[in-house]
Amino acid sequence: MIVRIMGQGQWVLEPEHLLELNELDRALEERVEAGDQEGMIAALERLGEGVRRLGVEVPEDVLAESDLVLPDVDVSVEEVRALLQSTSEYYGLIPDADDELYEGDPESTDL
Secondary structure, eight states, X not given: OEEEETTTEEEXXXXXXXXXXXXXHHHHHHHHHTTOHHHHHHHHHHHHHHHHHHSEEOOTTOOOOOSEEEOOSSOOHHHHHHHHHHTTTSSSSSOOXXXXXXXXXXXXXXX
């Protein structure tokens, strides 16, 4: 899976990484539901840190389509709420790990 963080780049993640990221994603969703702008930004920063820590950065000279896009931290609660509503097949911004653990992404593994 290839994840883009707006304004920062792309990272390749393995399906097993989603287990940890799902926890960070749930915290983000809780902050959005509470309308907590500062808490949402902190949760979004932790989610981005998790992606960067667990993933392998895609080289800048490689063109790869992102499987999902995370907003940068200069986003509002309302914007993230709209983004969450548009990803109704997921729990939050990150797909549920159970769905992804059994799917291979040949494009990601080629990088």
